[in-house]
Amino acid sequence: MASGNISGGGRNYAKPTSPTTSSASTTADTTVVTITYTPSTLGPAATSYLVTGTSTTGSTVSTTITTSPTTVTGFTSGSTYNINIAGQNYNGPGAFLTAAAALAIPTVYSLQATYNASTTYTVASGISKIAGYVIAGGGGGGGGGGSSSWFGDVAGAGGGGGGGAAIVGFKDFTVTPGQTVTITVGAIGNAGAAGNHSNNAGNSGGDGGAGGASIITYGGTDIATANGGGGGGPGNGAVTSNGNGGAGGTAGNATSNVAGAITVTGVVGGLAENVLAGGGGPYGGAANPGTAQTSNSNITGASAITAILPSNTSYGSGGAGRGFSGNGAAGAGGGGSGGAAGGNVYGNVGGDATGTGAGGGGGGSGGNSRSETANTKNGRAGGAGSAGLVILYVA
Secondary structure, eight states: OOBSOBOGGGOBOOBOOOOSEEEEEOOTTOOOEEEEEEOOSSSSOOSEEEEEEEETTSOEEEEEEOSSSEEEOOOOTTOEEEEEEEEEETTEEOOOEEEEEEEEOOOOOEEEEEESSOEEEEOOTTOOEEEEEEEOOOOOOOOOOOOBSSSTTOBOOOOOOOOOOOEEEEEEEEOOTTOEEEEEOOOOOOOOOOOOOBSSOOOOOOOOOOOOOEEEEETTEEEEEEOOOOOOOOOOOOSSSOOOOOOOOOOOOEEEOSTTOEEEOOOOOOOBOOTTSSSSSTTOOOBOOOOBOOSOOOOOSOTTSOOOTTTOOOOBOOOOOOSSSSOOOOOOTTOOOOOOOOTTSOOOOOOOOOSSSSOOOOOOOOOBTTSSSSGGGSOOOOOOOOOOEEEEEEO
8 A cells, every 4th residue: 555645735745555576586697687576556656666685795786677577787696685676756665575585696607717827816806706627737658668789670669658637627616805816737747758779778768757736726725636647658678579568647636625526537548568469460569549538527507617528628648659660549638649660760759748738648659670770779759748727717
């Protein structure tokens, strides 16, 4: 029922009655609130409607609308509001009607930055939460072994492929403006050195280096850690017999103390089998390929955060190098391919991982005593793993 009275001059001092019905609602990934109402048919008509919102932290929104439905802005991401509406005319607003009680405004993220190097980020005013992907560096491929110069028909073995790195995905970690987020980006796993030939015995190649860990730290605590892939093992040098192949690098693992975080273990690098083992002829030791990362580390429920797996295929391990003859094995998911053995000519170095984040380097090829020159009896270096990557979102 209308309030107020009629006084001299015929002016109606009554205020409008509350709307008959009203509602307030949100949709995902937006802070906009949609207000609907049904005008009352009792008492003086409202010329407009006053909408107010008060959050549980005391912040307020106030605006005037004239149509239903209407979208209202100004609400804070991640906050909860009580929203009320009142009809108003030249006498002011009437009684308020609750449009929504404890309406949760979605947390809406935007990309802060993609980090390729270690740094810090100071939480900006108005930011209360962070989300991100933390991707470590891939392991380097092992170097191929050298051959002996005095013994015929022997070959150093290929190096193992570098291991793939781990990945962490998380969201809705609470932060305070002015505080520091420390971002550590994992370094590449260095390539294993080539093993040289010698008269009596070929030297083994070098181990591939492990990829560095990528970490997000807040308040002195590591909240998300992705460890790098292990380096591929070296191919053994040949003495009076062929060398043994290098093992594939280990898979990186991950940890996080953020509730609901997704941790994805990397993948093992390709194994370089012994030169005399397997098919492909008497010297055709197989070179096993790397493996693509297929586990899902995507952060769900926030469309502004780009999915990285499995649609993005740049995460995997390196393939192994080959001893004596034949091609090295392919890397997978951005991992470098193993080096092809040269037979009577130069062998090939292992391929570097492509792109950034999680890829392992390829193993180097082994040297061959049947090569025509001393230099081609040497093994070949492995390939480098990829550097890490941190992608940070804020809300």
